[in-house]
Amino acid sequence: MSYHSAQNPEDDLPDWLRALRKRQEQESTDSSESEDASGDSTDPAEEPEPAQDPDWLSEIRLRYQRGKEPAEAAAEEGHLDDTKPRRLRAMGNALAPGELEPPADQEDSGPARLRGGDKSVQQEEAQLPPENFFEESATPSRTPAFSEDEPSITPGELPGWLQALRPGDFPKEDSRSEEMLPGSAEGGPLAGLSDVLPADPSITQVETAPVFSSRLEITENQGLHAAAFTKLLREVEGPPEDEARRVARPKRVLNIGIAAVLFLSVLFPLLTRSQSAVRPDPQFFPETTSVYSMIDVLPAGAPVLVAFEVQPALFGEMAPLVSVVFAHLLERQANLVFISTRPAGPALAERLLQVQFAASPAVATGTYTQLGYLSGGMAALRSFIADPRSAVLSTASVDDPWQSPTLEPVRQLFDFALILVVSSSAEDGRAWIEQSADLLPGGLAGVTSAQASPLLRVYLHSKPQTLHGLVSGLQGAALYERLRGQETGLGRTYWDAYSYGLGAIVLMILLGGLYGRLIKLKPEKPAAAEVQRGA
Amino acid sequence: MNLRVATPLAAAVAVAAGVFILVSLFVPGLEDLRNRILNWAILMAALALLLGMLNLFSVHFEKIRNRQQPVYSAVLIIAMLATFGITAWEGSQGVISTWIFNNIEVPIEASLMAVLAISLTLAAVRLLQNRKDLMSIVFAVTLFILLLGSGPLFGIELPFFTSGLGPYVNGILSTGAMRGLLIGVALGTMLTGLRILIAADRPYGG
Amino acid sequence: MNVSPLELIGLALALLLIYSLLLPDARRTIRSIKAFGELRRTIELSVEDGSRLQINLGGGGLLGPDSAAAFAGLTLLRQVNNIAADSDQPPVATTGDTLLMLLAQDTMRHTYSRLTIGDQYHPRLGQATGLTSFSYAAGTLPLILERSVSASALIGSYGEEVALITAASQQAGAFSLGGSNTLNGQAVLFGSAQEPLIGEEVFATGAYMDSGAAHRASLRAQDVLRWLIILLLILTALSPLVAGFQ
Numbered sequence: 001m002s003y004h005s006a007q008n009p010e011d012d013l014p015d016w017l018r019a020l021r022k023r024q025e026q027e028s029t030d031s032s033e034s035e036d037a038s039g040d041s042t043d044p045a046e047e048p049e050p051a052q053d054p055d056w057l058s059e060i061r062l063r064y065q066r067g068k069e070p071a072e073a074a075a076e077e078g079h080l081d082d083t084k085p086r087r088l089r090a091m092g093n094a095l096a097p098g099e100l101e102p103p104a105d106q107e108d109s110g111p112a113r114l115r116g117g118d119k120s121v122q123q124e125e126a127q128l129p130p131e132n133f134f135e136e137s138a139t140p141s142r143t144p145a146f147s148e149d150e151p152s153i154t155p156g157e158l159p160g161w162l163q164a165l166r167p168g169d170f171p172k173e174d175s176r177s178e179e180m181l182p183g184s185a186e187g188g189p190l191a192g193l194s195d196v197l198p199a200d201p202s203i204t205q206v207e208t209a210p211v212f213s214s215r216l217e218i219t220e221n222q223g224l225h226a227a228a229f230t231k232l233l234r235e236v237e238g239p240p241e242d243e244a245r246r247v248a249r250p251k252r253v254l255n256i257g258i259a260a261v262l263f264l265s266v267l268f269p270l271l272t273r274s275q276s277a278v279r280p281d282p283q284f285f286p287e288t289t290s291v292y293s294m295i296d297v298l299p300a301g302a303p304v305l306v307a308f309e310v311q312p313a314l315f316g317e318m319a320p321l322v323s324v325v326f327a328h329l330l331e332r333q334a335n336l337v338f339i340s341t342r343p344a345g346p347a348l349a350e351r352l353l354q355v356q357f358a359a360s361p362a363v364a365t366g367t368y369t370q371l372g373y374l375s376g377g378m379a380a381l382r383s384f385i386a387d388p389r390s391a392v393l394s395t396a397s398v399d400d401p402w403q404s405p406t407l408e409p410v411r412q413l414f415d416f417a418l419i420l421v422v423s424s425s426a427e428d429g430r431a432w433i434e435q436s437a438d439l440l441p442g443g444l445a446g447v448t449s450a451q452a453s454p455l456l457r458v459y460l461h462s463k464p465q466t467l468h469g470l471v472s473g474l475q476g477a478a479l480y481e482r483l484r485g486q487e488t489g490l491g492r493t494y495w496d497a498y499s500y501g502l503g504a505i506v507l508m509i510l511l512g513g514l515y516g517r518l519i520k521l522k523p524e525k526p527a528a529a530e531v532q533r534g535a
Numbered sequence: 536m537n538l539r540v541a542t543p544l545a546a547a548v549a550v551a552a553g554v555f556i557l558v559s560l561f562v563p564g565l566e567d568l569r570n571r572i573l574n575w576a577i578l579m580a581a582l583a584l585l586l587g588m589l590n591l592f593s594v595h596f597e598k599i600r601n602r603q604q605p606v607y608s609a610v611l612i613i614a615m616l617a618t619f620g621i622t623a624w625e626g627s628q629g630v631i632s633t634w635i636f637n638n639i640e641v642p643i644e645a646s647l648m649a650v651l652a653i654s655l656t657l658a659a660v661r662l663l664q665n666r667k668d669l670m671s672i673v674f675a676v677t678l679f680i681l682l683l684g685s686g687p688l689f690g691i692e693l694p695f696f697t698s699g700l701g702p703y704v705n706g707i708l709s710t711g712a713m714r715g716l717l718i719g720v721a722l723g724t725m726l727t728g729l730r731i732l733i734a735a736d737r738p739y740g741g
Numbered sequence: 742m743n744v745s746p747l748e749l750i751g752l753a754l755a756l757l758l759i760y761s762l763l764l765p766d767a768r769r770t771i772r773s774i775k776a777f778g779e780l781r782r783t784i785e786l787s788v789e790d791g792s793r794l795q796i797n798l799g800g801g802g803l804l805g806p807d808s809a810a811a812f813a814g815l816t817l818l819r820q821v822n823n824i825a826a827d828s829d830q831p832p833v834a835t836t837g838d839t840l841l842m843l844l845a846q847d848t849m850r851h852t853y854s855r856l857t858i859g860d861q862y863h864p865r866l867g868q869a870t871g872l873t874s875f876s877y878a879a880g881t882l883p884l885i886l887e888r889s890v891s892a893s894a895l896i897g898s899y900g901e902e903v904a905l906i907t908a909a910s911q912q913a914g915a916f917s918l919g920g921s922n923t924l925n926g927q928a929v930l931f932g933s934a935q936e937p938l939i940g941e942e943v944f945a946t947g948a949y950m951d952s953g954a955a956h957r958a959s960l961r962a963q964d965v966l967r968w969l970i971i972l973l974l975i976l977t978a979l980s981p982l983v984a985g986f987q
Binding site: 251311312313343344376377378379380425426427431451455 | 802804805806807872873874875900901902911912923924925
Binding site: 542557561573576577579580583584586587590591593594597603604607644647648650651654655657658659662665670674678713715716717718719720722723724725726727728729730731733735736738739 | 746747749750753754757758761802803804806809810812813815816819839840842843844847848851864865867868869870872873875876878879883887901902904905907908922924927929931932933935939940941943944945947952953955956958959962963966967970
């Protein structure tokens with residue numbers, strides 16, 4: 001807001017005030033009679049000259065007159081003076097009423113530009129109203145609306161009920177500390193009001209913000225803690241490694257190592273065609289000899305039911321054993337009839353026959369029978385054993401296999417000359433043995449993998465005997481070849497590789513277990529010393 | 536169908552079928568009906584096989600969409616559809632389907648068995664590291680005896696193990712233990728079946 | 742002394758009914774099996790840290806004796822879903838038989854409905870990962886090796902192929918608990934799983950996982966029958982001796 005100092009201040013005054021001033025001037029010049037109240041050229045308005053002043057006007061005049069004597073006016077003030085902030089009262093002693101100029105000692109605290117350093121500010125200052133703009137002059141051209149020293153209102157009388165509600169007499173004196181008490185406004189528009197901020201230029205002055213040091217002030221104890229924490233952070237290098245990866249890496253190396261050792265130990269005898277390992281002695285395996293004997297007495301053309309319960313995963317182990325047994329069967333001119341309760345059984349049997357016995361007349365002429373896949377698990381097996389012809393079989397053959405010359409005389413399962421259970425798992429072998437126990441007085445013979453042998457061996461000693469012979473695993477293949485007087489064959493070929501592989505596994509388990517125990521026995525690293533040093 | 540209606544109905548069907556099958560094993564003259572019901576079950580198992588194929592397709596198709604090992608899942612889906620289509624077209628004894636079986640499935644499963652040998656060896660090496668109780672020690676000792684009694688090591692036969700201790704542990708000690716375990720498993724199997732027969736346990740439909 | 746199968750079944754049924762209807766003593770304590778305690782703890786931890794639980798039900802079908810172990814796995818699946826179905830990563834079930842897959846999906850669907858979170862269920866939570874034992878194991882490995890699995894429970898009919906699954910669990914740092922009805926599976930699990938279940942402990946899954954009074958009654962009936970069989974075996978073994986004295 002800028003003030004236009006060139007303009008006559010009288011022009012801004014309202015008419016009534018102008019008239020009042022004229023009257024005052026008239027009164028003041030009564031003695032001199034030198035001035036004309038209406039002679040001010042700048043006052044175009046006519047001022048009214050009432051014959052008798054109204055009460056309020058008289059009061060204003062009275063107040064004006066009192067304003068000339070501030071000391072007297074201050075003494076005449078009532079209880080309102082108590083509410084005036086002390087600071088304002090103090091300022092009022094320093095400043096004349098209406099004076100806004102800061103005390104001389106406060107001038108230097110202002111910013112440089114307000115101290116005259118900035119020309120624009122100086123120009124602004126020039127536009128400010130004159131210092132005596134609010135000053136009450138001896139010949140007042142205007143009458144202030146009110147005087148700050150005068151109480152503007154008379155103290156009101158509180159009604160009785162309100163007085164009764166008062167908790168007590170208000171303290172006469174302001175009990176607040178001097179620091180809390182703001183000064184009272186001695187001059188300016190807030191004159192007479194208490195608890196106000198002093199409206200003096202010192203407030204509007206912008207001081208330079210104090211510069212605080214960025215240096216952190218810490219105690220010695222805090223410093224020690226910070227040092228320890230910094231050391232701890234330095235020791236942590238990167239994010240913690242994934243536990244699974246940390247475990248997996250050495251395990252992968254170990255897996256590869258074990259695989260390499262096994263591979264080499266098995267490959268070496270195969271490449272060198274080693275036959276140094278002694279084959280098992282038949283006298284220690286009477287159950288294998290029983291199977292050999294059962295097959296050796298089969299008449300030519302005898303129907304033999306082969307339950308081919310082999311998984312594809314274990315076909316590699318079963319192939320040498322089944323090959324030598326099938327070779328014996330085909331040598332005896334047995335009519336092989338295949339059935340399986342496993343979906344892949346018939347396909348694996350077919351694969352074995354075509355790969356190993358393609359040159360055999362029986363296979364070449366197709367004089368073997370594939371009954372197919374018997375679905376339904378043990379319940380279906382029970383039904384098949386009880387009545388083979390009524391079983392629902394999934395076969396690839398279009399013709400009814402039961403109408404073939406081989407199966408024509410077969411009405412019940414015990415019409416087969418021999419029932420051979422070729423099983424890679426103990427459960428399949430058990431299922432056949434247990435479901436046929438009361439329906440097959442002649443029993444079964446088993447050709448199984450090594451893992452099934454311990455479980456099925458017990459049936460050799462059952463009463464009544466349900467399993468009459470058992471040959472199992474690569475050991476059984478090597479043994480059976482020895483019984484047949486064969487020096488060559490898959491059993492003989494693989495026996496040395498099996499022996500070397502077995503030795504490698506035993507050594508690895510032994511050495512690996514000892515190494516693992518030795519690691520556990522190692523003392524732990526002393527980590528406490530480092531910790532103490534850091535603390 | 537509302538689950539509240541379906542559950543008692545499923546329980547009734549399961550209980551009735553189970554009781555009938557059990558009774559038919561002891562009462563003569565019911566074999567034909569039993570076989571017919573079993574054939575229905577076999578038919579449902581075959582249909583479930585198709586549903587399993589759909590489930591497999593769905594799982595791996597979702598993996599392809601979410602870019603979770605999409606190559607492996609794509610190979611699986613293509614192989615599954617190709618094998619299914621070829622076998623459906625020319626039969627299980629067809630040339631291509633037989634070639635797929637002999638040259639893909641059997642070698643892969645045999646390879647898994649070979650990997651199993653390595654895994655089991657590693658497990659045996661770590662057995663006593665991971666567990667140090669008495670049973671683990673007994674297990675490890677028995678394992679050693681049976682391995683040594685399975686055949687010659689590096690061509691060298693150990694008669695004490697192959698002809699003496701091995702057959703004794705295998706034939707006497709382990710047989711007794713196996714029978715005990717099998718009796719326990721058989722009891723558990725029987726009680727589980729009875730719980731389902733009396734509808735005390737309903738794995739079908741909660 | 743010959744006991745016919747019908748007599749044995751009748752006795753077992755009577756014991757089951759007595760213990761479940763007439764003497765349902767829920768306060769009776771059962772011996773602690775560390776495996777189940779660890780499993781409970783792992784389930785709670787997996788719910789907290791948002792990792793996945795995998796319940797593997799094996800390849801046992803529903804048309805043979807292998808189904809009993811599969812049913813034990815389904816019981817575990819139901820209880821685990823009761824706890825963890827609405828976690829960040831809900832449990833997943835794998836099977837090696839498609840009929841079992843349908844049952845597993847049905848079990849989970851009913852559990853989700855009972856928990857009123859049926860919209861969160863989808864059929865891919867139950868998967869048939871393979872139809873032969875080794876293909877099932879091979880199909881289960883990727884789920885474990887993705888490392889979002891914190892626990893792998895193998896309750897069902899397993900053979901030696903279970904060693905592949907337990908090896909993968911160990912590689913992924915997942916907790917493995919295993920039980921099988923086959924002896925091969927039990928032997929392999931004893932050597933490779935963190936917490937193996939031996940013998941009929943797999944059939945105690947329901948009782949230890951708070952599946953209801955029927956499971957506790959079944960466990961008690963099992964105990965009674967086992968002691969009866971032991972008594973029978975001892976008497977049978979001693980009978981020639983007694984006859985010899987006579």
